[in-house]
Amino acid sequence: MHSEEEQLESLKEWWNKNGKSLVVGVVVAVAGVGGWKGWESYQLSQAESASQLYTELNQVVLSDSGDQRQQQADELINRLTSEFEGSVYSDYARLFAARLAVERDALDEAQAHLRGALENTKVDAIELVVRLRLARILNSQEKVEEALSLLDVADAGGFTADFQSLRGDLLMLKGDALQAREAYQRALDASRATGDSTPLVEMKLDSLAAQEDA
Numbered sequence: 064m065h066s067e068e069e070q071l072e073s074l075k076e077w078w079n080k081n082g083k084s085l086v087v088g089v090v091v092a093v094a095g096v097g098g099w100k101g102w103e104s105y106q107l108s109q110a111e112s113a114s115q116l117y118t119e120l121n122q123v124v125l126s127d128s129g130d131q132r133q134q135q136a137d138e139l140i141n142r143l144t145s146e147f148e149g150s151v152y153s154d155y156a157r158l159f160a161a162r163l164a165v166e167r168d169a170l171d172e173a174q175a176h177l178r179g180a181l182e183n184t185k186v187d188a189i190e191l192v193v194r195l196r197l198a199r200i201l202n203s204q205e206k207v208e209e210a211l212s213l214l215d216v217a218d219a220g221g222f223t224a225d226f227q228s229l230r231g232d233l234l235m236l237k238g239d240a241l242q243a244r245e246a247y248q249r250a251l252d253a254s255r256a257t258g259d260s261t262p263l264v265e266m267k268l269d270s271l272a273a274q275e276d277a
Contacts, residue, residue, distance in 0.1 A: 113152040116143050124159050128166070136163055144179075154184045154193075161196065170200050191222045198229055207233050223253040228264050244271045 120139040126132055136159065143156035157180035164173035177197040184190050194213045201210035211233050219226040227250035234243035247268050254261040 110150075113143065113147040113150055116147075117152045117155055120156060120159055124163065133163065133167075136160075149183060149185070151184075151186055151189070154180050154186065154189045157183075158189075158192070158196075165200070170204065174200055188220070191216070191219055191226075195222060195225055195229065198233075202229065202233055202236075205236065207236050221257075224250045224257075224259070224261060224264075226250075227253060228261065231264075231267065240271055240274070244268065247271070 116139055120136060120143065123132055123135045123139065140156045140160045144153045147153050157176045161173040161176040161180075164170070164176060174197060177193050177200070180193045181190060181197065184193065194216065198210040198213040201207075201213070211230065214226050214230050214233075216226070227246045231243040231246035231250065234240075234246055247264050250264045251261055251268065254264070
């Protein structure tokens with residue numbers, strides 16, 4: 064199955080290739096003819112600076128764990144979220160911040176970073192990733208209703224299987240096996256539609272069917 068990490072990585076690759084020109088194009092359209100070259104140069108410089116900081120952050124996070132790694136990551140995250148607020152790079156920074164917090168088992172801190180991303184992101188795919196990760200944290204804390212509300216979206220797109228699978232888990236926690244079974248089936252259907260496999264979901268469906276037959 065194409066994981067959320069793979070889908071998010073595809074978005075990152077697309078942004079790295081097209082994001083800078085997209086930023087410039089929007090600014091030029093807004094600014095009009097007068098002075099557009101100055102705006103173009105400034106925005107391109109900003110996009111390049113943010114991209115460089117993000118690249119550094121990515122390298123730091125993927126390096127060995129330790130206090131120095133955390134300190135370096137915190138500095139880069141703070142710069143990206145303060146100097147480039149509203150950009151996709153600040154969204155990525157918050158996702159990394161949440162990831163590091165989860166590694167330290169600081170789940171409340173992770174929630175805060177994800178909620179910040181949810182409030183500020185302008186990218187639908189990133190919003191879906193944030194909702195999914197935040198719902199998983201809430202699931203681990205057995206905050207079922209709040210987690211379910213995060214998964215209540217009109218269209219989860221390529222994340223439908225992940226959304227429905229987690230929804231099934233949450234409904235099982237509520238003791239609602241019937242709706243959980245429906246959610247797992249939707250997850251299975253979504254994954255099959257894209258040619259993926261979800262053996263864990265199939266196992267959960269089989270287990271529910273066995274319980275019903277018992």
